[in-house]
Amino acid sequence: MLMIRSIVRPDKVDNVLAALMEAGFPAVTKISVVGRGKQRGIKIGEITYDEIPKELLITVVRNEDRDYVVKTVIKAARTGERGAFGDGKIFVSPVEEVYTISSGMKETAGGVIEEVKI
Amino acid sequence: MKEIMAIVRMNMMNKTKRALSEAGISSITAKDVLGRGKGLVDWRLLDGAEKGYEEAVAQLGQSQRLIPKRLLIIVVPDRLVAKTVKTLIAVNRSGKSGDGKIFVMPVLGSVSVRTGETGDSVLDDA
Numbered sequence: 001m002l003m004i005r006s007i008v009r010p011d012k013v014d015n016v017l018a019a020l021m022e023a024g025f026p027a028v029t030k031i032s033v034v035g036r037g038k039q040r041g042i043k044i045g046e047i048t049y050d051e052i053p054k055e056l057l058i059t060v061v062r063n064e065d066r067d068y069v070v071k072t073v074i075k076a077a078r079t080g081e082r083g084a085f086g087d088g089k090i091f092v093s094p095v096e097e098v099y100t101i102s103s104g105m106k107e108t109a110g111g112v113i114e115e116v117k118i
Numbered sequence: 119m120k121e122i123m124a125i126v127r128m129n130m131m132n133k134t135k136r137a138l139s140e141a142g143i144s145s146i147t148a149k150d151v152l153g154r155g156k157g158l159v160d161w162r163l164l165d166g167a168e169k170g171y172e173e174a175v176a177q178l179g180q181s182q183r184l185i186p187k188r189l190l191i192i193v194v195p196d197r198l199v200a201k202t203v204k205t206l207i208a209v210n211r212s213g214k215s216g217d218g219k220i221f222v223m224p225v226l227g228s229v230s231v232r233t234g235e236t237g238d239s240v241l242d243d244a
Contacts, residue, residue, distance in 0.1 A: 001221075003123075003221065003223065017184075026154055026155070026156055027153075027154065027155045027156050027219075028153060028154055028184075029125060029151050029152070029153035029187070029189065030151060030152045030153060030184060031149060031151045031152075031189070060219075060221055093223060094223065094224060095221050095222065095223050096120070096222045096223060096224060097203075097220075097221070097222035098219060098220070098221055098222075099203055099206075099207060099219065099220035099221075099222075100217075100219060101124075101126070101206070101207050101210045101211050101217035101218045101219065101220065102211060102212065102213055102214055102215055102216070102217035102218075103213075104207055104211060116203070116204065116207060118204050118207060118208045
């Protein structure tokens with residue numbers, strides 16, 4: 001299992017969410033964040049804006065779906081043909097165990113599903 | 119040490135906090151988030167839409183809503199992972215979809231900002 005954290009422009013969120021839904025990955029968590037990137041924020045005249053609002057989208061997917069989901073997000077979050085600074089980043093990190101609270105089911109990275117005894 | 123990321127219902131927060139501190143896990147980070155899960159997708163509806171039934175197509179597009187949830191981030195030593203997860207499930211389980219998910223991820227290190235300590239001694243010790 002992998003956690004895919006995508007930082008995207010707030011105005012591209014609807015686009016990305018729709019693309020993920022269409023791609024068959026409905027489960028997403030969205031967090032509003034602020035941040036700056038390699039360009040050190042945006043400088044307009046004297047003022048530098050280095051807390052630029054972005055949205056952080058979290059999805060957890062199986063290892064084999066990784067490339068597909070990443071490509072889906074990139075396609076939906078890019079501005080224009082070749083993209084622009086500020087379009088965002090995607091981070092992929094490992095997840096060892098996933099629990100569904102309603103059923104108490106546990107799924108490990110190997111794909112083994114079992115019930116947790118409480 | 120492991121990072122436990124749990125997404126739970128907002129109205130369960132007080133109960134969850136109390137249960138966690140009773141279990142000896144006092145340090146948590148919480149954040150308001152919006153999200154959707156697998157539950158909102160009616161696969162029969164999607165199948166129907168794919169086959170071109172008009173009623174199914176008309177009902178599509180309703181599932182874009184995001185539901186407010188609470189995201190808990192808890193970093194615990196390896197031996198407390200099972201206890202934390204069991205506490206979270208026991209408190210938050212109602213059996214209906216929307217109860218949430220728990221993700222367990224590896225963490226490579228931790229440092230206390232105040233003392234500069236590193237390793238497991240920074241974390242809860244129950």
